[in-house]
Amino acid sequence: MTDAFGRAIRDHARGGRDEPLLHRDGGETVEHPIESFYFTGFDPEANAGDEWLASQLKGPLVDLGAGAGRHALYFQERFETVALEPSPALVETMGDRGVDDAREGDMFALREQFSRDRFGSALANGTQLGLAGSMRGLTAFFGDLAHVTAPDATAVLDCYDPTHPATADLVGYRDDPTPGLAHRVTFFEYDGETDPILRFRLFSPDRLREAAVGTDWTVSExxxxxxxxxxxxxAALRKRDDG
Structure with missing residues:
Protein backbone atom coordinates (compact mmCIF):
# COMPACT_ATOMS: atom_id res chain seq x y z
CA MET A 1 0.00 0.00 0.00
CA THR A 2 1.36 3.41 -0.93
CA ASP A 3 1.75 6.09 1.73
CA ALA A 4 2.48 9.30 -0.19
CA PHE A 5 0.50 11.39 2.29
CA GLY A 6 2.29 10.06 5.34
CA ARG A 7 5.74 10.12 3.75
CA ALA A 8 5.38 13.78 2.78
CA ILE A 9 4.51 14.79 6.34
CA ARG A 10 7.29 12.61 7.77
CA ASP A 11 9.82 14.10 5.36
CA HIS A 12 8.64 17.60 6.27
CA ALA A 13 9.03 16.87 9.98
CA ARG A 14 12.56 15.58 9.41
CA GLY A 15 13.52 18.53 7.22
CA GLY A 16 13.93 16.43 4.10
CA ARG A 17 10.92 17.32 1.96
CA ASP A 18 11.90 18.75 -1.44
CA GLU A 19 8.60 18.15 -3.28
CA PRO A 20 5.06 19.42 -2.58
CA LEU A 21 2.28 17.18 -1.32
CA LEU A 22 -0.37 17.50 -4.00
CA HIS A 23 -4.09 17.16 -3.30
CA ARG A 24 -5.82 16.19 -6.53
CA ASP A 25 -9.07 15.44 -8.29
CA GLY A 26 -8.39 14.65 -11.91
CA GLY A 27 -6.81 17.77 -13.40
CA GLU A 28 -7.61 19.91 -10.36
CA THR A 29 -4.50 20.16 -8.20
CA VAL A 30 -3.62 22.18 -5.09
CA GLU A 31 -0.65 21.98 -2.73
CA HIS A 32 -1.63 20.59 0.66
CA PRO A 33 -0.57 22.98 3.49
CA ILE A 34 1.48 20.63 5.66
CA GLU A 35 3.01 23.10 8.10
CA SER A 36 -0.20 24.92 9.06
CA PHE A 37 -2.35 21.76 9.19
CA TYR A 38 -0.06 19.43 11.15
CA PHE A 39 2.65 21.39 12.95
CA THR A 40 0.92 24.46 14.34
CA GLY A 41 0.94 24.20 18.12
CA PHE A 42 -2.28 23.29 19.92
CA ASP A 43 -2.76 26.01 22.57
CA PRO A 44 -6.09 26.30 24.44
CA GLU A 45 -4.81 29.32 26.37
CA ALA A 46 -4.24 31.33 23.19
CA ASN A 47 -6.94 30.04 20.84
CA ALA A 48 -10.68 30.00 21.58
CA GLY A 49 -11.29 27.07 19.25
CA ASP A 50 -8.58 25.03 20.96
CA GLU A 51 -10.01 25.98 24.35
CA TRP A 52 -13.46 24.74 23.34
CA LEU A 53 -12.03 21.48 22.02
CA ALA A 54 -9.98 20.82 25.15
CA SER A 55 -13.02 21.47 27.35
CA GLN A 56 -14.94 18.63 25.66
CA LEU A 57 -12.39 15.87 26.24
CA LYS A 58 -11.17 13.76 29.15
CA GLY A 59 -9.01 10.72 29.62
CA PRO A 60 -8.27 8.14 28.64
CA LEU A 61 -8.46 9.63 25.13
CA VAL A 62 -8.28 7.95 21.74
CA ASP A 63 -7.16 10.31 18.96
CA LEU A 64 -8.52 8.86 15.71
CA GLY A 65 -6.51 9.79 12.65
CA ALA A 66 -3.92 11.54 14.81
CA GLY A 67 -1.79 12.82 11.93
CA ALA A 68 1.56 14.13 13.16
CA GLY A 69 0.41 14.13 16.80
CA ARG A 70 -0.56 17.78 17.16
CA HIS A 71 -3.35 17.03 19.64
CA ALA A 72 -1.84 13.92 21.19
CA LEU A 73 1.27 15.82 22.28
CA TYR A 74 -0.89 18.24 24.25
CA PHE A 75 -3.37 15.82 25.78
CA GLN A 76 -0.85 13.13 26.82
CA GLU A 77 0.56 15.61 29.32
CA ARG A 78 -2.86 15.69 31.01
CA PHE A 79 -4.17 12.13 30.74
CA GLU A 80 -3.55 8.85 28.95
CA THR A 81 -3.79 9.35 25.18
CA VAL A 82 -3.69 6.70 22.45
CA ALA A 83 -2.94 8.10 18.98
CA LEU A 84 -4.37 5.90 16.20
CA GLU A 85 -3.29 6.43 12.60
CA PRO A 86 -3.48 4.19 9.47
CA SER A 87 -0.29 5.62 7.94
CA PRO A 88 2.93 3.83 9.03
CA ALA A 89 4.96 6.94 8.17
CA LEU A 90 2.78 9.09 10.41
CA VAL A 91 3.09 6.62 13.28
CA GLU A 92 6.87 6.98 12.86
CA THR A 93 6.52 10.76 12.79
CA MET A 94 4.53 10.80 16.02
CA GLY A 95 7.16 8.64 17.67
CA ASP A 96 9.88 11.00 16.49
CA ARG A 97 7.96 13.93 17.95
CA GLY A 98 7.48 12.35 21.36
CA VAL A 99 3.97 10.85 21.24
CA ASP A 100 4.00 8.19 23.94
CA ASP A 101 1.47 5.75 22.47
CA ALA A 102 1.23 6.00 18.67
CA ARG A 103 -0.33 2.98 16.99
CA GLU A 104 -1.06 1.93 13.44
CA GLY A 105 -4.77 1.18 13.18
CA ASP A 106 -8.17 1.78 11.62
CA MET A 107 -10.75 4.10 13.22
CA PHE A 108 -13.49 2.07 11.50
CA ALA A 109 -12.44 -1.19 13.19
CA LEU A 110 -12.41 -0.09 16.83
CA ARG A 111 -13.98 -3.23 18.30
CA GLU A 112 -11.12 -5.32 16.90
CA GLN A 113 -8.49 -3.08 18.49
CA PHE A 114 -9.81 -2.02 21.90
CA SER A 115 -11.80 -3.47 24.79
CA ARG A 116 -15.25 -2.34 25.91
CA ASP A 117 -15.36 0.96 27.86
CA ARG A 118 -11.63 1.54 27.21
CA PHE A 119 -11.78 5.34 26.73
CA GLY A 120 -13.33 8.37 28.37
CA SER A 121 -13.28 10.44 25.17
CA ALA A 122 -12.59 10.23 21.47
CA LEU A 123 -11.32 12.83 19.02
CA ALA A 124 -11.50 12.56 15.23
CA ASN A 125 -10.17 15.87 13.90
CA GLY A 126 -9.42 16.22 10.19
CA THR A 127 -12.75 15.34 8.50
CA GLN A 128 -11.75 11.64 8.21
CA LEU A 129 -15.21 10.92 9.61
CA GLY A 130 -16.40 11.23 6.00
CA LEU A 131 -14.63 7.96 5.17
CA ALA A 132 -17.56 6.23 6.88
CA GLY A 133 -18.97 6.50 3.36
CA SER A 134 -22.70 6.59 4.04
CA MET A 135 -25.33 7.31 6.67
CA ARG A 136 -25.40 3.60 7.48
CA GLY A 137 -21.61 3.56 7.79
CA LEU A 138 -21.72 6.60 10.08
CA THR A 139 -24.29 4.93 12.35
CA ALA A 140 -22.14 1.79 12.44
CA PHE A 141 -19.13 3.90 13.44
CA PHE A 142 -21.16 5.43 16.28
CA GLY A 143 -21.96 1.91 17.47
CA ASP A 144 -18.31 0.85 17.44
CA LEU A 145 -17.26 4.07 19.16
CA ALA A 146 -19.86 3.48 21.87
CA HIS A 147 -18.46 -0.02 22.46
CA VAL A 148 -14.92 1.20 23.23
CA THR A 149 -15.93 4.23 25.34
CA ALA A 150 -17.25 4.51 28.89
CA PRO A 151 -20.93 5.15 29.70
CA ASP A 152 -20.24 8.84 30.41
CA ALA A 153 -17.91 9.35 27.43
CA THR A 154 -17.67 12.35 25.14
CA ALA A 155 -16.41 12.76 21.59
CA VAL A 156 -15.52 15.51 19.15
CA LEU A 157 -15.85 14.97 15.40
CA ASP A 158 -15.57 17.34 12.46
CA CYS A 159 -16.83 17.59 8.90
CA TYR A 160 -17.50 19.98 6.05
CA ASP A 161 -21.13 21.06 5.85
CA PRO A 162 -22.54 20.47 2.34
CA THR A 163 -25.37 22.94 3.02
CA HIS A 164 -22.83 25.80 3.16
CA PRO A 165 -22.03 27.31 -0.30
CA ALA A 166 -18.26 27.41 0.32
CA THR A 167 -18.09 23.62 0.61
CA ALA A 168 -18.63 23.35 -3.15
CA ASP A 169 -15.20 24.96 -3.65
CA LEU A 170 -13.34 22.07 -2.01
CA VAL A 171 -11.10 19.92 -4.20
CA GLY A 172 -13.05 16.87 -5.30
CA TYR A 173 -16.50 18.12 -4.27
CA ARG A 174 -19.47 16.23 -5.74
CA ASP A 175 -23.03 17.44 -5.29
CA ASP A 176 -25.81 15.16 -4.11
CA PRO A 177 -29.57 15.65 -4.54
CA THR A 178 -30.21 14.42 -1.00
CA PRO A 179 -30.47 17.38 1.39
CA GLY A 180 -27.57 17.62 3.82
CA LEU A 181 -25.31 15.18 1.98
CA ALA A 182 -22.55 15.43 -0.61
CA HIS A 183 -19.43 13.58 -1.74
CA ARG A 184 -15.76 14.38 -2.03
CA VAL A 185 -13.38 12.33 -4.19
CA THR A 186 -9.66 13.11 -3.95
CA PHE A 187 -6.19 11.58 -3.79
CA PHE A 188 -2.70 12.62 -2.68
CA GLU A 189 0.50 12.58 -4.71
CA TYR A 190 4.05 13.05 -3.49
CA ASP A 191 7.47 12.55 -5.05
CA GLY A 192 6.19 10.29 -7.83
CA GLU A 193 3.94 8.20 -5.58
CA THR A 194 0.13 8.32 -5.71
CA ASP A 195 -2.16 7.15 -2.92
CA PRO A 196 -5.47 5.34 -3.48
CA ILE A 197 -8.52 7.49 -4.14
CA LEU A 198 -10.31 8.71 -1.01
CA ARG A 199 -14.10 8.78 -1.18
CA PHE A 200 -15.61 10.97 1.52
CA ARG A 201 -19.26 11.43 2.42
CA LEU A 202 -20.02 14.93 3.68
CA PHE A 203 -22.68 15.20 6.38
CA SER A 204 -24.47 18.34 7.56
CA PRO A 205 -24.92 18.73 11.33
CA ASP A 206 -28.56 17.67 10.96
CA ARG A 207 -27.50 14.51 9.15
CA LEU A 208 -24.97 13.82 11.88
CA ARG A 209 -27.77 14.08 14.45
CA GLU A 210 -29.94 11.78 12.34
CA ALA A 211 -27.19 9.13 12.12
CA ALA A 212 -26.85 9.21 15.91
CA VAL A 213 -30.52 8.36 16.46
CA GLY A 214 -30.80 4.85 17.89
CA THR A 215 -27.18 4.82 19.02
CA ASP A 216 -25.74 5.65 22.44
CA TRP A 217 -24.73 9.13 21.25
CA THR A 218 -26.38 12.51 21.02
CA VAL A 219 -24.96 15.66 19.42
CA SER A 220 -24.73 18.17 22.26
CA GLU A 221 -23.13 21.14 20.47
CA ALA A 235 -19.60 18.51 16.76
CA ALA A 236 -19.43 17.58 20.43
CA LEU A 237 -21.13 14.27 21.28
CA ARG A 238 -22.12 12.78 24.60
CA LYS A 239 -23.46 9.40 25.60
CA ARG A 240 -27.23 9.43 26.11
CA ASP A 241 -28.49 9.44 29.68
CA ASP A 242 -31.17 6.73 29.68
CA GLY A 243 -31.71 7.16 33.39
Whole structure:
Protein backbone atom coordinates (compact mmCIF):
# COMPACT_ATOMS: atom_id res chain seq x y z
CA MET A 1 0.00 0.00 0.00
CA THR A 2 1.36 3.41 -0.93
CA ASP A 3 1.75 6.09 1.73
CA ALA A 4 2.48 9.30 -0.19
CA PHE A 5 0.50 11.39 2.29
CA GLY A 6 2.29 10.06 5.34
CA ARG A 7 5.74 10.12 3.75
CA ALA A 8 5.38 13.78 2.78
CA ILE A 9 4.51 14.79 6.34
CA ARG A 10 7.29 12.61 7.77
CA ASP A 11 9.82 14.10 5.36
CA HIS A 12 8.64 17.60 6.27
CA ALA A 13 9.03 16.87 9.98
CA ARG A 14 12.56 15.58 9.41
CA GLY A 15 13.52 18.53 7.22
CA GLY A 16 13.93 16.43 4.10
CA ARG A 17 10.92 17.32 1.96
CA ASP A 18 11.90 18.75 -1.44
CA GLU A 19 8.60 18.15 -3.28
CA PRO A 20 5.06 19.42 -2.58
CA LEU A 21 2.28 17.18 -1.32
CA LEU A 22 -0.37 17.50 -4.00
CA HIS A 23 -4.09 17.16 -3.30
CA ARG A 24 -5.82 16.19 -6.53
CA ASP A 25 -9.07 15.44 -8.29
CA GLY A 26 -8.39 14.65 -11.91
CA GLY A 27 -6.81 17.77 -13.40
CA GLU A 28 -7.61 19.91 -10.36
CA THR A 29 -4.50 20.16 -8.20
CA VAL A 30 -3.62 22.18 -5.09
CA GLU A 31 -0.65 21.98 -2.73
CA HIS A 32 -1.63 20.59 0.66
CA PRO A 33 -0.57 22.98 3.49
CA ILE A 34 1.48 20.63 5.66
CA GLU A 35 3.01 23.10 8.10
CA SER A 36 -0.20 24.92 9.06
CA PHE A 37 -2.35 21.76 9.19
CA TYR A 38 -0.06 19.43 11.15
CA PHE A 39 2.65 21.39 12.95
CA THR A 40 0.92 24.46 14.34
CA GLY A 41 0.94 24.20 18.12
CA PHE A 42 -2.28 23.29 19.92
CA ASP A 43 -2.76 26.01 22.57
CA PRO A 44 -6.09 26.30 24.44
CA GLU A 45 -4.81 29.32 26.37
CA ALA A 46 -4.24 31.33 23.19
CA ASN A 47 -6.94 30.04 20.84
CA ALA A 48 -10.68 30.00 21.58
CA GLY A 49 -11.29 27.07 19.25
CA ASP A 50 -8.58 25.03 20.96
CA GLU A 51 -10.01 25.98 24.35
CA TRP A 52 -13.46 24.74 23.34
CA LEU A 53 -12.03 21.48 22.02
CA ALA A 54 -9.98 20.82 25.15
CA SER A 55 -13.02 21.47 27.35
CA GLN A 56 -14.94 18.63 25.66
CA LEU A 57 -12.39 15.87 26.24
CA LYS A 58 -11.17 13.76 29.15
CA GLY A 59 -9.01 10.72 29.62
CA PRO A 60 -8.27 8.14 28.64
CA LEU A 61 -8.46 9.63 25.13
CA VAL A 62 -8.28 7.95 21.74
CA ASP A 63 -7.16 10.31 18.96
CA LEU A 64 -8.52 8.86 15.71
CA GLY A 65 -6.51 9.79 12.65
CA ALA A 66 -3.92 11.54 14.81
CA GLY A 67 -1.79 12.82 11.93
CA ALA A 68 1.56 14.13 13.16
CA GLY A 69 0.41 14.13 16.80
CA ARG A 70 -0.56 17.78 17.16
CA HIS A 71 -3.35 17.03 19.64
CA ALA A 72 -1.84 13.92 21.19
CA LEU A 73 1.27 15.82 22.28
CA TYR A 74 -0.89 18.24 24.25
CA PHE A 75 -3.37 15.82 25.78
CA GLN A 76 -0.85 13.13 26.82
CA GLU A 77 0.56 15.61 29.32
CA ARG A 78 -2.86 15.69 31.01
CA PHE A 79 -4.17 12.13 30.74
CA GLU A 80 -3.55 8.85 28.95
CA THR A 81 -3.79 9.35 25.18
CA VAL A 82 -3.69 6.70 22.45
CA ALA A 83 -2.94 8.10 18.98
CA LEU A 84 -4.37 5.90 16.20
CA GLU A 85 -3.29 6.43 12.60
CA PRO A 86 -3.48 4.19 9.47
CA SER A 87 -0.29 5.62 7.94
CA PRO A 88 2.93 3.83 9.03
CA ALA A 89 4.96 6.94 8.17
CA LEU A 90 2.78 9.09 10.41
CA VAL A 91 3.09 6.62 13.28
CA GLU A 92 6.87 6.98 12.86
CA THR A 93 6.52 10.76 12.79
CA MET A 94 4.53 10.80 16.02
CA GLY A 95 7.16 8.64 17.67
CA ASP A 96 9.88 11.00 16.49
CA ARG A 97 7.96 13.93 17.95
CA GLY A 98 7.48 12.35 21.36
CA VAL A 99 3.97 10.85 21.24
CA ASP A 100 4.00 8.19 23.94
CA ASP A 101 1.47 5.75 22.47
CA ALA A 102 1.23 6.00 18.67
CA ARG A 103 -0.33 2.98 16.99
CA GLU A 104 -1.06 1.93 13.44
CA GLY A 105 -4.77 1.18 13.18
CA ASP A 106 -8.17 1.78 11.62
CA MET A 107 -10.75 4.10 13.22
CA PHE A 108 -13.49 2.07 11.50
CA ALA A 109 -12.44 -1.19 13.19
CA LEU A 110 -12.41 -0.09 16.83
CA ARG A 111 -13.98 -3.23 18.30
CA GLU A 112 -11.12 -5.32 16.90
CA GLN A 113 -8.49 -3.08 18.49
CA PHE A 114 -9.81 -2.02 21.90
CA SER A 115 -11.80 -3.47 24.79
CA ARG A 116 -15.25 -2.34 25.91
CA ASP A 117 -15.36 0.96 27.86
CA ARG A 118 -11.63 1.54 27.21
CA PHE A 119 -11.78 5.34 26.73
CA GLY A 120 -13.33 8.37 28.37
CA SER A 121 -13.28 10.44 25.17
CA ALA A 122 -12.59 10.23 21.47
CA LEU A 123 -11.32 12.83 19.02
CA ALA A 124 -11.50 12.56 15.23
CA ASN A 125 -10.17 15.87 13.90
CA GLY A 126 -9.42 16.22 10.19
CA THR A 127 -12.75 15.34 8.50
CA GLN A 128 -11.75 11.64 8.21
CA LEU A 129 -15.21 10.92 9.61
CA GLY A 130 -16.40 11.23 6.00
CA LEU A 131 -14.63 7.96 5.17
CA ALA A 132 -17.56 6.23 6.88
CA GLY A 133 -18.97 6.50 3.36
CA SER A 134 -22.70 6.59 4.04
CA MET A 135 -25.33 7.31 6.67
CA ARG A 136 -25.40 3.60 7.48
CA GLY A 137 -21.61 3.56 7.79
CA LEU A 138 -21.72 6.60 10.08
CA THR A 139 -24.29 4.93 12.35
CA ALA A 140 -22.14 1.79 12.44
CA PHE A 141 -19.13 3.90 13.44
CA PHE A 142 -21.16 5.43 16.28
CA GLY A 143 -21.96 1.91 17.47
CA ASP A 144 -18.31 0.85 17.44
CA LEU A 145 -17.26 4.07 19.16
CA ALA A 146 -19.86 3.48 21.87
CA HIS A 147 -18.46 -0.02 22.46
CA VAL A 148 -14.92 1.20 23.23
CA THR A 149 -15.93 4.23 25.34
CA ALA A 150 -17.25 4.51 28.89
CA PRO A 151 -20.93 5.15 29.70
CA ASP A 152 -20.24 8.84 30.41
CA ALA A 153 -17.91 9.35 27.43
CA THR A 154 -17.67 12.35 25.14
CA ALA A 155 -16.41 12.76 21.59
CA VAL A 156 -15.52 15.51 19.15
CA LEU A 157 -15.85 14.97 15.40
CA ASP A 158 -15.57 17.34 12.46
CA CYS A 159 -16.83 17.59 8.90
CA TYR A 160 -17.50 19.98 6.05
CA ASP A 161 -21.13 21.06 5.85
CA PRO A 162 -22.54 20.47 2.34
CA THR A 163 -25.37 22.94 3.02
CA HIS A 164 -22.83 25.80 3.16
CA PRO A 165 -22.03 27.31 -0.30
CA ALA A 166 -18.26 27.41 0.32
CA THR A 167 -18.09 23.62 0.61
CA ALA A 168 -18.63 23.35 -3.15
CA ASP A 169 -15.20 24.96 -3.65
CA LEU A 170 -13.34 22.07 -2.01
CA VAL A 171 -11.10 19.92 -4.20
CA GLY A 172 -13.05 16.87 -5.30
CA TYR A 173 -16.50 18.12 -4.27
CA ARG A 174 -19.47 16.23 -5.74
CA ASP A 175 -23.03 17.44 -5.29
CA ASP A 176 -25.81 15.16 -4.11
CA PRO A 177 -29.57 15.65 -4.54
CA THR A 178 -30.21 14.42 -1.00
CA PRO A 179 -30.47 17.38 1.39
CA GLY A 180 -27.57 17.62 3.82
CA LEU A 181 -25.31 15.18 1.98
CA ALA A 182 -22.55 15.43 -0.61
CA HIS A 183 -19.43 13.58 -1.74
CA ARG A 184 -15.76 14.38 -2.03
CA VAL A 185 -13.38 12.33 -4.19
CA THR A 186 -9.66 13.11 -3.95
CA PHE A 187 -6.19 11.58 -3.79
CA PHE A 188 -2.70 12.62 -2.68
CA GLU A 189 0.50 12.58 -4.71
CA TYR A 190 4.05 13.05 -3.49
CA ASP A 191 7.47 12.55 -5.05
CA GLY A 192 6.19 10.29 -7.83
CA GLU A 193 3.94 8.20 -5.58
CA THR A 194 0.13 8.32 -5.71
CA ASP A 195 -2.16 7.15 -2.92
CA PRO A 196 -5.47 5.34 -3.48
CA ILE A 197 -8.52 7.49 -4.14
CA LEU A 198 -10.31 8.71 -1.01
CA ARG A 199 -14.10 8.78 -1.18
CA PHE A 200 -15.61 10.97 1.52
CA ARG A 201 -19.26 11.43 2.42
CA LEU A 202 -20.02 14.93 3.68
CA PHE A 203 -22.68 15.20 6.38
CA SER A 204 -24.47 18.34 7.56
CA PRO A 205 -24.92 18.73 11.33
CA ASP A 206 -28.56 17.67 10.96
CA ARG A 207 -27.50 14.51 9.15
CA LEU A 208 -24.97 13.82 11.88
CA ARG A 209 -27.77 14.08 14.45
CA GLU A 210 -29.94 11.78 12.34
CA ALA A 211 -27.19 9.13 12.12
CA ALA A 212 -26.85 9.21 15.91
CA VAL A 213 -30.52 8.36 16.46
CA GLY A 214 -30.80 4.85 17.89
CA THR A 215 -27.18 4.82 19.02
CA ASP A 216 -25.74 5.65 22.44
CA TRP A 217 -24.73 9.13 21.25
CA THR A 218 -26.38 12.51 21.02
CA VAL A 219 -24.96 15.66 19.42
CA SER A 220 -24.73 18.17 22.26
CA GLU A 221 -23.13 21.14 20.47
CA UNK A 222 -22.00 22.25 17.01
CA UNK A 223 -19.33 24.91 16.55
CA UNK A 224 -18.57 26.53 13.20
CA UNK A 225 -15.15 27.56 11.93
CA UNK A 226 -13.87 31.11 12.13
CA UNK A 227 -14.53 33.75 9.45
CA UNK A 228 -13.77 32.22 6.06
CA UNK A 229 -14.05 28.65 7.31
CA UNK A 230 -17.69 28.57 8.43
CA UNK A 231 -18.31 25.60 6.10
CA UNK A 232 -16.22 23.49 8.49
CA UNK A 233 -17.75 22.50 11.82
CA UNK A 234 -16.95 20.50 14.94
CA ALA A 235 -19.60 18.51 16.76
CA ALA A 236 -19.43 17.58 20.43
CA LEU A 237 -21.13 14.27 21.28
CA ARG A 238 -22.12 12.78 24.60
CA LYS A 239 -23.46 9.40 25.60
CA ARG A 240 -27.23 9.43 26.11
CA ASP A 241 -28.49 9.44 29.68
CA ASP A 242 -31.17 6.73 29.68
CA GLY A 243 -31.71 7.16 33.39
Missing amino acids: VVRGDAGTEHHYR
